[in-house]
Amino acid sequence: MPPYLRKQAFRYPVYALLSVGVLIIGVLAYYNWIYALLASLFFIAFVFLGLLIVNAVRKETEVYISTLSYRLKRVGEEALLEMPIGILLFNDDFVIEWSNPFMTKCLQEDSLVGKNIEEVAESLLPFLRKQEGEMTLTIHDSKYRVVHKPDERLLYFFDVTEQTEIEKLYEDEQTVIGIIFLDNYDDVTQGMDDQRKSGLNSFVTSLLNNWAKEYGVFLKRISSDRFIAVMNENILTELENTKFSILDDVRETTAKQNVPLTLSIGIGSGVPALPDLGAVAQSSLDLALGRGGDQAAIKLPNGKVKFYGGKTNPMEKRTRVRARVISHALRDLIIDSDKVIIMGHKFPDMDAIGSSLGVLKIAQMNDRDGYIILDRDELDSSVKRLLCEIKQKPELDGMFISPENGVELITEKTLLVVVDTHKPSLVIDDRIISRTEKIVVIDHHRRGEEFIDNSLLVYMEPYASSTAELVTELIEYQPSRVKLDMLESTALLAGIIVDTKYFTFRTGSRTFDAASFLRGHGADTVMVQRLLKENVDSYLQRAKLLSNVYFYCDGVAIANGEISGYADQVMIAQAADTLLSMEGVSAAFVLAKKAENEIGISARSLGEINVQVIMEQLGGGGHLTNAATQLENISMQKAEQMLKKALDEQLEGGTIS
Numbered sequence: 001m002p003p004y005l006r007k008q009a010f011r012y013p014v015y016a017l018l019s020v021g022v023l024i025i026g027v028l029a030y031y032n033w034i035y036a037l038l039a040s041l042f043f044i045a046f047v048f049l050g051l052l053i054v055n056a057v058r059k060e061t062e063v064y065i066s067t068l069s070y071r072l073k074r075v076g077e078e079a080l081l082e083m084p085i086g087i088l089l090f091n092d093d094f095v096i097e098w099s100n101p102f103m104t105k106c107l108q109e110d111s112l113v114g115k116n117i118e119e120v121a122e123s124l125l126p127f128l129r130k131q132e133g134e135m136t137l138t139i140h141d142s143k144y145r146v147v148h149k150p151d152e153r154l155l156y157f158f159d160v161t162e163q164t165e166i167e168k169l170y171e172d173e174q175t176v177i178g179i180i181f182l183d184n185y186d187d188v189t190q191g192m193d194d195q196r197k198s199g200l201n202s203f204v205t206s207l208l209n210n211w212a213k214e215y216g217v218f219l220k221r222i223s224s225d226r227f228i229a230v231m232n233e234n235i236l237t238e239l240e241n242t243k244f245s246i247l248d249d250v251r252e253t254t255a256k257q258n259v260p261l262t263l264s265i266g267i268g269s270g271v272p273a274l275p276d277l278g279a280v281a282q283s284s285l286d287l288a289l290g291r292g293g294d295q296a297a298i299k300l301p302n303g304k305v306k307f308y309g310g311k312t313n314p315m316e317k318r319t320r321v322r323a324r325v326i327s328h329a330l331r332d333l334i335i336d337s338d339k340v341i342i343m344g345h346k347f348p349d350m351d352a353i354g355s356s357l358g359v360l361k362i363a364q365m366n367d368r369d370g371y372i373i374l375d376r377d378e379l380d381s382s383v384k385r386l387l388c389e390i391k392q393k394p395e396l397d398g399m400f401i402s403p404e405n406g407v408e409l410i411t412e413k414t415l416l417v418v419v420d421t422h423k424p425s426l427v428i429d430d431r432i433i434s435r436t437e438k439i440v441v442i443d444h445h446r447r448g449e450e451f452i453d454n455s456l457l458v459y460m461e462p463y464a465s466s467t468a469e470l471v472t473e474l475i476e477y478q479p480s481r482v483k484l485d486m487l488e489s490t491a492l493l494a495g496i497i498v499d500t501k502y503f504t505f506r507t508g509s510r511t512f513d514a515a516s517f518l519r520g521h522g523a524d525t526v527m528v529q530r531l532l533k534e535n536v537d538s539y540l541q542r543a544k545l546l547s548n549v550y551f552y553c554d555g556v557a558i559a560n561g562e563i564s565g566y567a568d569q570v571m572i573a574q575a576a577d578t579l580l581s582m583e584g585v586s587a588a589f590v591l592a593k594k595a596e597n598e599i600g601i602s603a604r605s606l607g608e609i610n611v612q613v614i615m616e617q618l619g620g621g622g623h624l625t626n627a628a629t630q631l632e633n634i635s636m637q638k639a640e641q642m643l644k645k646a647l648d649e650q651l652e653g654g655t656i657s
Contacts, residue, residue: 086144086157090117094125103157106139124155136160176236176269177281178217178229180208183262183293185225200259207253211246215239236269236298240308244296247309251294262294270301290447291612292462292624305449310610310624323470326459327477330417330440333457334366337415337438341406343373343428345421347569350531351466352420353383354495355442357488358471359417360399365478371399373406373428380570381538382498385531386491393487403429410435417442420467422460423450423621442470444499446612448621462623465511468495472514486522493523494531501577505625534574541567545575545592552644553651555586556609562636567592569600573628576602587611589647591639599631599639610650617646 025043029036086103090096094117104112107120117124120139124146127135131150136143137157143164147156182204189197205221212219215238218230231239247263254261266285268277280299287305288297295309334340340363344352356372363370379387391397401409406429410416416436422443424430433439433452440457444464464470472492475484484492496515500507503515519525545561552558557579561567567575572592579588587605594600601618603611605625612627620629631639 088155172234174233176231179266179285180227181264182225244308264288264293265296267298323473324477327474338413340370342417345426347378350498351495354491355419355467355471365482374400465506466499468492469514484521489518489521489523493518494528542575557585559590561592572600572602576604580604602628614646
């Protein structure tokens, strides 16, 4: 037992014995003074002995405390100087006043006294000024957790290099599942004899197996057009660094054999449970296929999606059978509804208005009232001309209503049909989406990660030229009791013409079939020309938008229209179309102010550069050859820098959406 504890143990028993001794002597003195005298002598001897013992204990305690204080001081000094924790003291000017030896050793310096904190690490000074509690810092390939004590102007440095490496190793070893799909396998092999089909299968399998072996991927073919791939996060990072070059390898090598195959890859990562990982991989594959295939999609835990590839125009794959099935399903939904509300995107173009009129006609063919949501303050000149023609038909003009009136009309049985967009953020009024339980989506854009949830029916065909083309095909399979009139057919044809640039871009055989159907129902091509005409002021403004054009790199032209004042999205798009028609331009980008705090960017290409993924990186979207975006609360110079950065990443092969 330590001396000071022994002292405490002796103190109270001694006091008790003294009290008892005095009491006994008092009692003896009352009865016999001789016995009391003897007892007093004995008691005095006892007290003297007790005092000697207490004094010895006190001296021993003092020596112990003195020794312990010295040891504690020594241990504190050794801990301060020798323990593997860096310590820095600095003054109000962020100049180091003292550091322990471990800190100087970490920084490989003889002395740190007198140096500024910035000389230790540049990122330390902003951290100290914000007076944040902790941060992680890299110094000479080692990582340190830095703890800041503002009141003492003190920094502690804890070496977490090993911990960080273990965490990274853990993350690198996380399981990743990939699903590889041969986009057009059935189309390519249709009509092949068994020998040639077997040769193609062997060739593609060999190509994929060599790729898997090179990167350490487990690959297994599970059907004629589908493979399963198992890897880890480290391997996935290597594949991302190559921008999934297997996409280009398969496309280019099979094209040389006149059997052009493309791949779509869906990757599931960042999820611990294997069933969920497989579901994410399938979801990523669906997203890649919805965007036209020939690309890899990786869903990230934060909800973002990375896209690689997508460098080719999607091949036309939809069939008449699918159009008929969708048409009949839409008819059943309309019949089960009390009314149909049709809504397109903000600032609707001829495709959105034309397809809206087409869906309205489908509702009327099935004896249901239909209403088209329209904000008359957000219209371009061609749509205004069309509405002027529609005003001559009061029964049709009455079907166009404001978003506020549309919200009031919604009931539990109301059907909402969204046309020419699938993103909730782009519709005219998102309140209508949130209040409607039955939703149908008809769109021809490549699918993005933002999508209208809980849709009962989705008809998305990125292979189509326009939504008007899709709606025209749906009309063909509806009851023929009510016919398309001239104005409705003209509006649908105008939508096709606008999106195909007069049958120049994204035009397939089905596009001409739809145009022929509309022409047979009275579509007026002269009226289309009149609707799409532009005035002289628009022409001059477009020329002004292009006055500052320059080539950013080979074939890529950028026009900064800051000096042209404000321009609407249609004007910016027309300027991009004009720029693309110039010699030596394979991709065109036009920037202009749409409002005080809003900048619009329109992008066009001939197919060599995927402008869709470039615009997606800036928050927009579209097609491989036709895309746009809007940026808010930034300067024109900043928007131009962001565009160039996105261009650089795309030209290297990968993008993040």
